Amino acid sequence: MGRHHSTLQIGCVLALVACAGATACHAAVLRGELHIPSSAQRVETVTNPYAGQAGSLAHVPPIVHGAPVDAVIYLDKIPAAAESALARAAGTPRLVQRDQSFDPRVLAVAVGTTVEFPNADPIFHNVFSVSPVKRFDLGRYPRGHSKSVTFDRPGLVNVYCEIHNNMAAYVLVLPHHAFAQPAADGAFALPDVPPGRYQLHVWHPDLPEIVRDVDVPADGTTLDLRY
Numbered sequence: 001m002g003r004h005h006s007t008l009q010i011g012c013v014l015a016l017v018a019c020a021g022a023t024a025c026h027a028a029v030l031r032g033e034l035h036i037p038s039s040a041q042r043v044e045t046v047t048n049p050y051a052g053q054a055g056s057l058a059h060v061p062p063i064v065h066g067a068p069v070d071a072v073i074y075l076d077k078i079p080a081a082a083e084s085a086l087a088r089a090a091g092t093p094r095l096v097q098r099d100q101s102f103d104p105r106v107l108a109v110a111v112g113t114t115v116e117f118p119n120a121d122p123i124f125h126n127v128f129s130v131s132p133v134k135r136f137d138l139g140r141y142p143r144g145h146s147k148s149v150t151f152d153r154p155g156l157v158n159v160y161c162e163i164h165n166n167m168a169a170y171v172l173v174l175p176h177h178a179f180a181q182p183a184a185d186g187a188f189a190l191p192d193v194p195p196g197r198y199q200l201h202v203w204h205p206d207l208p209e210i211v212r213d214v215d216v217p218a219d220g221t222t223l224d225l226r227y
Helices: 079-089
Strands: 009-013 029-033 042-044 062-064 072-075 095-098 101-103 106-110 111-120 123-133 134-141 146-151 157-161 166-174 188-191 196-204 207-216 222-226
Touching: 029 111, 062 134, 072 166, 101 146, 134 146, 207 222
Parallel strands: 029 222, 106 166
Antiparallel strands: 009 222, 029 188, 042 062, 072 196, 095 101, 111 146, 123 134, 123 157, 157 166, 196 207
8 A cells, every 4th residue: 555644644445436337437536535634633713903984894703724625635746638528527616705705725737727716705905926836916996896817837936915905715736637626525536537547636624634645447546535
């Protein structure tokens, strides 16, 4: 099974994936669960410095650190033909300004993707970043309006609102579409990829990054990822 990371143990068991009809499988499924113990999770209560003013909401939800949904699980690289198929199926992602927060807190996209930033709050927001990967400032705009940014370089982009200093998000720009973000219970499934050996990454804004070599056979693999 390979060496254990100092904070993560990965156990791999083969899982059969059925193919419909008599057509041979040309892609393999990589799925599993990411387990983050409660000791690695923390809830930060946000104090609203603008309470009662026109530039704020009455209630701001807490920031949850260490949540499974904020993880990004991705492969280091995939064949060009597989990436072309995944890119054709991709939609337009959105990073929504809602409840004086960014939703989701973490958004993974492939390089070249255009992201929408709609404002769903009854107050003005601003979206900007000073990250070297992508610098931008969308200015202030009200509810019902949306602006967009195209992320044309891979890397991590930190996103903020100049009006509300509690608002922060992460856009992780990856070189391809072979990635997934877990559900609240940690379950995830990457897009189908050709069978082979890949390098798996687990990235989280609050936890150490993990890199592992993973063999993906034609009948698929299930991973049990544990911090």
